[in-house]
Amino acid sequence: MNKPTALEKKISPLLNLFKNTPPALALDFDGVISELKSDPRTAYVDEYCLNTIIKLTKILPDISIISGRSAIDINSKLKLENLTYIGNHGAEHIKNGQLIRKSPEGIEIMIKSALDYIKTQTKNIHGIFHENKTISASIHYRGSKDHKKTKEILSNVLSNTPNIDKLDVFWGKQILEIRPHSQFNKGYAINHLIESKNIKNIIFLGDDTTDLDAMIEIRKQRDLGNISGFSIYVTQKNINPDKKLSKYSDCSIEDIEEVRKTLDLIYSKYKSSA
Structure with a gap:
């Protein structure tokens, strides 16, 4: 019988919590x-x-x-x-x-306005991709040469972005997300x-x-x-x-x-x- 791998030792005890x-x-x-x-x-x-x-x-x-x-x-x-x-x-x-x-009233216009502004301010950054998801937006910068510098630029741009005070901002793995105030x-x-x-x-x-x-x-x-x-x-x-x-x-x-x-x-x- 083969000995359990390190991964099996992690996962199997957790699966056993569900029994069968x-x-x-x-x-x-x-x-x-x-x-x-x-x-x-x-x-x-x-x-x-x-x-x-x-x-x-x-x-x-x-x-x-x-x-x-x-x-x-x-x-x-x-x-x-x-x-x-x-x-x-x-x-x-x-x-x-x-x-x-499910989305708050008027959010689509607000998201588009914010994203359009960010696009104009970051259009010269190579490797950046702006994504309008109708009720939220993502700015992906994983393809940029300098992730730290790009994040700094985006942070500065956000301070003047239209309606940003009415939106939530989240940072992930080389991604900036803008969403409505909601649950x-x-x-x-x-x-x-x-x-x-x-x-x-x-x-x-x-x-x-x-x-x-x-x-x-x-x-x-x-x-x-x-x-x-x-x-x-x-x-x-x-x-x-x-x-x-x-x-x-x-x-x-x-x-x-x-x-x-x-x-x-x-x-x-x-x-x-x-």
């Missing part, structure tokens, strides 16, 4: 089931992860993709009908092929999933600061006795782990290679339930 009851699975997209790209438009779902997710749909009660991307975008990346696609950090989702969106975040998305689908067991995988709210919500619901669940922090090689993500996750794994293996471990654990 298959859990729901919630996954971030970028940095979890898709390699991080300098230009997010070129990102695609990892083929191995996709094939394992297809197998998992036959044995898990629910699989959701929770992303800062638009729900339409992540739906187009995976193209699986039996998944729940939650976009814009919980503000929209695709249900039965229909897009359901929408991945914690809201997890809470809505748990309540709307009566989920009692859940696993969440995330890699960035925008996933922190989901990890905190899972811990909160677990401490209240409402669910059994845990969060996995997907770190990157040669990059120091985020302290808050490390604190609120239940374990960490490294890069997409270990995401593949973790999905395999989940499948192996519950495949007899099919």
Whole structure:
């Protein structure tokens, strides 16, 4: 009998918390089931992860993709009908092929105005990509030569951006996000999933600061006795782990290679339930 790997020693005890009851699975997209790209438009779902997710749909009660991307975008990346696609950090989702969106009145005009200004002020920065997601916006600068300098420029631009005082600003991995003042975040998305689908067991995988709210919500619901669940922090090689993500996750794994293996471990654990 083969000795368990270091990864198995991390994941198997957590899976045992569910006993033989298959859990729901919630996954971030970028940095979890898709390699991080300098230009997010070129990102695609990892083929191995996709094939394992297809197998998992036959044995898990629910699989959701929770992303800062638009729900339409992540739906187009995976193209699986039996998944729940939650976009814009919980503000929209695709249900039965229909897009359901919740947004404050006037937010689309406000987001466009802010993004148009940022575009004009940063048009000479090579490797930057501005994305209008209708009810939020992202400025991706992973492709810029000097991440630190680009962030400083963006920070200065924000101080004069129209309506910025009426919007929320978030920084992630070489990304600036602008969203409406609202309760929408991945914690809201997890809470809505748990309540709307009566989920009692859940696993969440995330890699960035925008996933922190989901990890905190899972811990909160677990401490209240409402669910059994845990969060996995997907770190990157040669990059120091985020302290808050490390604190609120239940374990960490490294890069997409270990995401593949973790999905395999989940499948192996519950495949007899099919």
